[in-house]
Amino acid sequence: MKMNRLEELIHQDLKPYVRKIDAEAFYAEDYLKGIGEAGYLHSRNGLDESILLAQEVRVVEETAKVCMTTAFNLWCHLASLTYIRRSDNAYLKNEILPLLEEGKILGGTGLSNPMKYYAGLEVLHLKAKKVDGGYVVNGQLPSVSNLGPDHWFGIIAEVDEDQRVMAVVPCNAEGLTLKAKLEYMAVNGSATFSCAFNEVRIPEKWIVSHDVDRFIQKIRPAFVLYQIPLGLGVTEASITSVRQVCNKQGGCNQYLPIQPDELEAELRAIREEVYKIAKDPALPERVQELLKLRLRIVYLTSKASHAAMLHQGGAGYLQNSAPSRRLRESYFLVNLTPTVKHLEKMLN
Ligand SMILES: Cc1cc2nc3c(=O)[nH]c(=O)nc-3n(C[C@H](O)[C@H](O)[C@H](O)COP(=O)(O)OP(=O)(O)OC[C@H]3O[C@@H](n4cnc5c(N)ncnc54)[C@H](O)[C@@H]3O)c2cc1C
Secondary structure (H helix, E strand, O other): OOHHHHHHHHHHHHHHHHHHHHHHOOOOHHHHHHHHHOOOOOOOOOOOHHHHHHHHHHHHHHHHHHOHHHHHHHHHHHHHHHHHHOOOOHHHHHHHHHHHHOOOOOEEEOOHHHHHHHOOOOOOOEEEEEEOOEEEEEEEEEEEOOOOOOOEEEEEEEEEOOEEEEEEEEOOOOOEEEEEOOOOOOOHHHOOEEEEEEEEEEEHHHEEEOOHHHHHHHHHHHHHHOOHHHHHHHHHHHHHHHHHOOOHHHHHHHHOOOOHHHHHHHHHHHHHHHHHHHOOOOHHHHHHHHHHHHHHHHHHHHHHHHHHHHHHHHHOOOOOOHHHHHHHHHHHHHHOOOOHHHHHHHHO
């Protein structure tokens, strides 16, 4: 793994922009493209799939240590890669996948509503009509991130009671209107848009699967797996922040209820499990374990980012402080599909 190049990219193209990403909704597009250009996402260079997966998880984790917003963008991109990698569509695999993996274009995912649909929480928002040579799609997705003029993203639409189709769609498709969403408490640099589909024509060559009810099983493990390192990175950064101030004011932070050793032990346990599962060829059978780890990391990330606020005191309470940014960002992990309530439902 060429981690030194990753460190360079983080140092040059991410660290200097973190405050701008948080405070001015700056989208770190160059960094995201740089990850692909550096070869971290190439599935076609003979690398064993499980090693590639672990490498991608590591890149998300390292990114999240510095900026969870951008790590989330990377997750969006990885989700879109997953859809095409698992598809049988030759056009998408041969023409679009290389562009995405090499960072020439970027991808997103509008699958939050379909994931909730499959968990019995919502009806599908997008409807597809079969027409000559493809489908016509109508409906609205309230939030899709990592979008831009030359980006593509995954969608699922209902044809009828018995059939749902999945496609990837370019943002410049005719009939598709994007509206920027910038009023969140954090992650405004995530290039998030509402997407209105008005008679959007989806040709066959954009179709990822005609049988999503089965296909969803193939993408769910990687979809969830890639989210866990968002929390690993933020938790590690929060622990570092706690340790930075352990000697302040005569060491009185030692009396606080949450201490770094405890956070570190839980972080280590989750991290070990995650990388073990990422490298396991039997990954598709381990979704339940991934969902449990995903839930554990949400709670740990919330706990660690809250602890950093307690330990840092006044310095953390400043509007632009790193602990306060991480605290706000940590609430997004709670609300990212599968949300904490969605996970609790699935696991109970
Ligand atoms: C910053 C940010 C980025 C996101 N990025 C993505 C993404 O890339 N892809 C993706 O699929 N999802 C994305 N989401 C959605 C996310 O994954 C969760 O689904 C959502 O944050 C919370 O879901 P919830 O279960 O609390 O539903 P709620 O937010 O309570 O929503 C309940 C229902 O209302 C609908 N709804 C919510 N707001 C609107 C609206 N303004 N107009 C119309 N319907 C609405 C929802 O789709 C849902 O059906 C993003 C959310 C946020 C806050």
